[in-house]
Amino acid sequence: MLAIGGEPEQGFDPLLGWGQYGNPLFQSTLLSRGKDLAPQPELATAWRLSEDRLTWTLTLREDARFADGTPLSADDVAYTFNAAAQAGGRADLSALAEATALDTHTVSLRLKAPRITFIDQLLTLGIVPRAERDNGYSDQYGRHPLGSGPYQLVEWQEGEQLIVERNPYFYGPTPVFERLVFLFTGEDATLSAAHAGQVDIASVPPALAANVPAHMQRVIMESVDNRGILFPCRRLMANTPPPAHPLATT
Template structure:
């Protein structure tokens, strides 16, 4: 969630002297005088609340990214395949209950100590046992160092998505970890944290003792500011890279190009599928919440909205072409189901409603025989103009089939209170199939639709337990639709997926930011995953 920040003028004035784009004079310049430094403007909400601590979510929170300061056991390449980082080898038992990793013996923390299996086991166990931890290791029982270079992970239940989490979980030193670690992190990654001025900026410098290829970009300055301030900093030539949303991207910036990163970052609407008064559920905030909505609990209504929405209009006009239609949380991924994709068919939507007893009322809003009107409030985060625009256009489109929607912006704190009683425009997307489990398993706290199906739970559990990736993907797909049961528009239609969002950045013309792997949900740190490979071109 975004937090109040100091004014952007103060932040920009702070970075003028260190920015690659400013010389400290009155006139900004589009040239970069320091080829070893880059300055990146990120949204204020990108600043980690608890510092650069992997246990509390640095790298491994809901917006996953590489932790930079720390090494990880495994990493992913640009095609999202797995590669070794600290690990030199790994294996999993036939029953999926034991993982074994061998780690390299030449990695050192920035305090000079060698990274050992003890540190790996400590990090994993700290996440497992710490109630404030964020990384998803809930299926891990315990990690044990069996030697200086070997560690075993015992599972509570099989989880073949474990590697995706380990690829973003930075390893911390067992003997140096404490309450202040987030402010003064010790790691073995490509960079060291040189300084952090909370609410303003963080500066990273290349780690001279890094065991891998030395970073080409020696210094990274990250300034935290709201989008408008970031755009102003671009206009002033004071930052080299700045995030911009689709609604503000079509403006020309002298000395900068618009860079579009492909993503797995979907926007969709969750609809409570049970009526009011249903048993309370634990939500994403860990609290118990009321559950149910007497309008959206009607399956025909949800199905009709899935067929009536014109996703092309949303992508082309609301996103100004900086996105694509979304049909699921996993479009384009190996675990996606083709059954989630449906074409816009307003006539079919109307027929579904009429067959289910939703008759058109005198004012154009459909009404059921019991007097229930086809109208509800759609909630979006008040600080997100893109979700607001998507909500407004969706509401406008639904008028054609007789559904009246009022949109309302709320704070995240307020959204969590109504997450299982009102439809909400959410952002989801990850390089891991575990998001399907999060959204659709009956025991998941992220299942805001309150959807429960023993059949789907069984598919999801089998998907996690499978040690063969192809077999696993088959179960992930069946969990979406097996021909008779599932969450597709033809089935329970628990969500209406709207668009996939491209991540957009203004990038200085002579800065090469390399080949970017697909960005997951969240538009902060993912862009600097490969900052060590960035270069200035003459």
């Protein structure tokens, strides 16, 4: 049982941003990162970028299946990228012109203009089943996710807990844990549950890290955290002097 926070408000929908800052859990991505952060095969076994840097062509593995046992194909990948580009979620697919299934296991991603950072979406966008198939994507997908990742959803009690189990059709190494229970608790409640022996792993902020339960050990995890600030701008008319600096004094 894990108390690590992170319940997504919009559910587990990659088209709306689920998994953009980590592994999508229920879904698979086209590529993954190795320990040196270099791209590694995942759903895609081979990939190349055209000389004009406008077209990615990827070959998919043939043993990938969704958690309901149905095969994952290039049609699902093309649908995912085209739909995510229209969804307006966290995935930045503004450079995508069109995704096309060339055959069952080959997909083409054509860009409007070269963008070297587009490879990030191959590493983070979880693939969903196309809407036209059984158990396909719908506006309720975030509450009932179906993917080809290592785990499948068993139960989600919003605001309380999430229960997942191994996906029996997962193409990769068998996950170490057969079943995981995530508790969605605040910082104080998480620490109380840890002291009561109700959780196996608890995520706490540095300010509470000194209060370690006797039966648990503290593990410091290295991570990367990014913050950005956007400032509003206004267009100035010709011959209009710029406004005074907000910190200027007279």
